[in-house]
Amino acid sequence: MRPVDVVIACHTPTRPVGRAVASVLDDNGDDAGVTVVCHNRPAEEIAAVVGPEHRERVRFLEHHDEHRSASGPFNAGMRSSTAPFVAIMGSDDTLAPGTVASWLAVQERTGADVVLTRLALGTASAGVPTPAVRMARGGLVDLVADRLSYRSAPLGLLRREMLESTGRYLVEGAQIGGDVGMVTALMATQATAYDRFGPPYVIGEDAGDRVTYVVRPMREQLAFFADLLEADWFERLPGAARRAIGVKLLRIHVFGAVYYRQDVEIWTAQERADLAEITAEVILRAPGCLAPLSRVDRDLVEACLDPTLGADVLVRRARDRRRHGRPATLLTRGAGHLLDREAPLRFMAASLAVRHLPRLRAARRA
Template sequence: MRVLVVTTWFPTPASPSTGVFVARDVAAIAGRHEVKVLHLCAPALLGEGDEGRRDERGFTVERGFTVERLPMDPRRPDHVARAARRVRTLVGDTDVLHTMAVSALLPMVGWRPDVPWVHTEHWSGLLAPQTLTPALRAARPVVLRMLRRPDVVAVVSEHLAAGVRRVRTGPVVVVPNIVEGSGRPSSRRAPDVPLTDRGPLEIVAVGGLIARKDPSTAVDTVAELRRRGVDARLTWVGDGPLREATADHGEASGIPLTLTGPVPPGRVQEIVDRADLFLLPTRAETFCVAAAEALAAGRPVVVGDSGGPRDFVAAPSGRLVTPGAPAQRWADAVERVWADCADLSAEQIAAPVVEAYSGEAYAAGLDEVYRSLSGDAGRGPESRGPGEPLVDVVIATHSAQRQTERAVRSVLDGTSASVPVRVTVVCHDLPVEEVAASLSQETLADRRVRLLHHADGVASPAGPFTAGLDAATAPWVSIMGSDDRLEPGAVEGWLSVARETGAEVVLTRLVLEGTAVATPPTRIGRNHDLDLVADRLAYRSAPLGLLSRAAVERSGARLLPGAQTGEDVPFSTRLYAEARVALAGGAAYLVGTDAGDRTTYVPRPIRDQLVCVEAILDDPWWGRRPAGQQRAVATKLLRIHVFGAVLTRTDPQWWTPGERAELARITRRLLEEVPGCARPLSLADHDLIGAIFDPAVSAQRLLDLAEARRRHGSPRTLVPADLRAALDPEAPLRFMAASLAATRR
């Protein structure tokens, strides 16, 4: 692909250390793609002869990409306007626009490119406004709004991703920084000797001498270690406005302190190699490349627990300390990490970071992002090869008696010939010939139809649907039950919504027995750029409609293997959280009800019925979600799955002590692991929760309470148990109003 990188951070001959990490990222991308860099350079950093250079007359950097430098002072509207004109010119000859660093978004105000747009963000100030100057703090809300505009925002850590997801509904992906090792790490000196016996302990810090890096605490920590009998010395690599104050503080504390000032990148590595341990009491980091590179050099680290380092700093080779903690705690961490690493070689310390954060891993991560956008059918037919379908529809069937012919024909006959569609019928644990016998000759002869055999011996729809999705090659996919059907024009309608809104998931209008299904109960009047929390997307468990195959792959969404019910709940939850979602009106997806062997509502053991609940709680991905998303999804799991499990088991004899205990266990786990998820639920809901936990409550009373909570409009169904949650999107009045509006949508 032809990639245009627009960045305000990049090395120049006059300032070779500025934006080194961006140059490293670009070099990795250039190993796979044709890259041009437009460096919107601060005028003070332009070297002689650099100003105004154009890429066609510019110079080629040794690592295989071209660079054009254009002076831009963000405070100068004329500079920003000139940069915008240049970006518009260059973007016409590119496949992907990739902006890097938040100030690179300034030339994009008021317009957007016709090509996919990726933005990479590192700015720690997004999550730590207390570290910013008053001017930057005032600009921060504007920056947050600008982050809503790119197609995908790539960030360097899960911590930063959580913050960005709070301000945008579009995809946010984690593509960590590149961490360059120095080849074979230098051997550690006397790692198994106690600190008080080993002679000098060379401690190194790398970073600007600024308040956010907290050099004062680093000095105090070394002073505390020396009071404990450790011959600790500190070398700080970097410069900044606190240089003089730090030097004075070091002299007053009586510690051996070296302040190197500005150092070329290669020289930094040499200094770290000579050190024994890395210490940085930083108060805010989105990643902390310096700490990662110290680990890659085989040196243990002690770093501020400021978000980004949590992704790679862990025992035994690293310790995190609360920012602002007293020097005693930092010294404790130094002593602990040294003891923990006594038996580790430099190579053993370096290996995890070097493997996880290589240039190849970075390039592969961005490749996936680029493919997800260039493969978007909304971008045009060029994303497909000749003869390839635009949409793959997967129909799973486990019985030749199902209405598979009707389902297939509804897709083929109801979709315009101008829309290349393919239907894959997955024959689940039955011969392909048996399913073929149930199809018409017209259908069997249609090149747009293929039959796929899938045998797993598991009575779960997850297996065949997953097999069909894995066999898909089109940029868009859709799944469909063998007794269901589409109204004419449904597929075209979905594609139209995707093109108009940039959505990666288009949820279809659902009709069951002539009645519209009121999910999801979105904000009234809202039909695109939907939010998992505000638009209650989790209530549409079935991901029916149009799904970007690249978005599915990027999100890691998978149907729950072996689940007989709820197999789509983890899939849809994860996908909706990671992708741009819209609703389609018009032609509907018609849910069939004439199958005699449907098992959706068949009572089964509570553990099996609620397997999707525990699958979500057990997923490491879930643990990284923002607390607001966790609460909203957990509220839905209580309201729909836990309470629904009671409602569908209407025979009191079914409720054995074992089943009651299992119901209570799963409910308690939800409430304990997601604090606050029951706050917006009604008084009637809490009546049922109380009965679930009380084995003395009869089964009949349990069932009566499950029915009572569904008498919508009665006083106890209208009032939340916690009045402070009355305006929560999940609170009874807001939820009921949205559900009513959804039925009329």
């Protein structure tokens, strides 16, 4: 048995699942086996698009439910595994050569229950700068000090026995954010490492029907917030951890949801009221989360909280925060928070390091 079982969920044979399988078995096969979970499809239909040289080495598992969500098949694959470690993988994605061996080396060195992988988009050289960790530090990482909450999916190595003992799995049926509560809870409560310089998990750019990209009502789009903010584990976290998670929820999810709703007609009275209530709930549950935000971000928060402001003001402020490099995008309202770990100056510097240092290190060694 290989030490790692890579679980790939696939709901249609039109996805490049054969490519995903090949990236595991050809480039990481000494350390990993593959389980392909066929979501509401016959196993033979998905198997037909996997290369014949790989087909006999893959465990095909059927999973049937009423949801258009990858959470169910991923959970089924992880729960049925007998390998010491599991990893989940989208059918559009690939692993760079040596990725799994690098995860295992980090795990052996640190004893971590969770090893977060480096990410790249489209090609292995196009690094994704999240989480913006401390690049000079080895060993285990910390939710607050290493800004781990910006990792929204449990991609990398997961100790199977830890998952079973904690019951931390994806939210079944969730079309958006079903992985956020799981990965945030794991990073906040379990020994976590980050593979800073290893080969990346490469996110594919093939799919045009990923449900994450669909604009939905705010209550539906951000329904997963409850998995974090109302959870017992979240309430038990230190204030600094709750604050860090709150900053991320606002900066990534709330602001992102507003930005992708540029049509003012979308913003009905009910949508504005829901946005205000959701934003206020984050601020209440994560005290201090406003302090490290930039001035333009604070302007946007105020628009989110005030349904009486015109929708044109709301969407304009969402656009303004993306006009990077201006003082208002870099400075906080309070000078005392200018160099906060979550404030723009330090956050951007750390993100640049995460994006470029692995490439520079590899070039220096070449």
